[in-house]
Amino acid sequence: MPTTSARTRVRRLPELANHERSMLHAIVDESYVCHIAFSVEDGTHCIPTAHWRQGEYLYIHGSNGSRLIKALKSGVQVSVAITLLDGLVLAKSAFSHSMNYRSAVAYGHFQEIHGQDEKLEALDMFMEKIATGRKDEARRGNFKELAATSLMRMPLTETAVKVSDSEPADKEEDIDLPVWAGILPLMTRRGMPIRADHSPCGTVPEYVKSWAAE
């Protein structure tokens, strides 16, 4: 069950707190990269890594020998942040400027996923996020590749979601200043796919054709 803790109670601009699970899921699913904070002997680290979601769990993977994976396996407490920036909000006074964004922060501990079948299944989910259907085309991981890779997941229970989606809010005294006010939107764009030299010239998969079709 999702909970609100002292850590996840939104204290700055609490009116921006969002408690819809669908919003949390949308932020996690729309983004490809999260940032994981953890502390070990040599200090606190912030490491970016690819992620995906299945149900109420956030998944990541990595090489067994990586600093991040070794730390997560030690059971260290982590904070995972995912941020989508939607625009710059230009107000008439410097201090009323802000940003529109969707932000999720989760606290917890990662658990390792053992078992070759469970690992393959989790990696298939990752592939589905990247390109629907591709898991049935690309060669699946073999025993050696799977053994060198760690699969980790974290329950999305202790989470804080904050969404800012608004026009500039100027103070009464600034409303009539002759300064442009509004939103400069930012979004992620998908560029035209670039075929590798060793890619077959035949049929192009639907997920490649539709990648930049907007």
Next chain:
Amino acid sequence: MPTTSARTRVRRLPELANHERSMLHAIVDESYVCHIAFSVEDGTHCIPTAHWRQGEYLYIHGSNGSRLIKALKSGVQVSVAITLLDGLVLAKSAFSHSMNYRSAVAYGHFQEIHGQDEKLEALDMFMEKIATGRKDEARRGNFKELAATSLMRMPLTETAVKVSDSEPADKEEDIDLPVWAGILPLMTRRGMPIRADHSPCGTVPEYVKSWAAE
């Protein structure tokens, strides 16, 4: 002087390490949001916030009462990560998939900037990053606003930069598989500016006109 420490030596895929200061600066300047990791009594946190750069310093600002600002003022060690995702790299085997990205991680401690003039100057730099020339149009912060806000900066000395910009690298045994291989590019797009209702109808500043001009 920039240094390489045990923390910033790139151990995973060391061939992707980039030691050009210009690359570090470009990553910091192109992005609007960084993630700051720090540990306090109730655990390790990962908090997104807006940033800007001046010379070899990373700047942030925030409300005096915020958890992040209070932690930074206590002198806690931080790790700041900035990540730009440039594309998904689709190889012929699941395990050879990767991402193209530019990533910077900095370690250190934030210092507070005191003095009204110094704070105003730092905030002007932030405004210049957002919109060239706007610092001379929008109302500057007044004494009360400045007093409620903390300006912090961190030297970019202990840093690690990693850049991945490559085609899919398939193993010899997979080269001839009949699977599409290539890059699905991702980039940040600037959308058409949205004028606020209380914005004057007259002249539109150059930085608004040129925002989505590409």
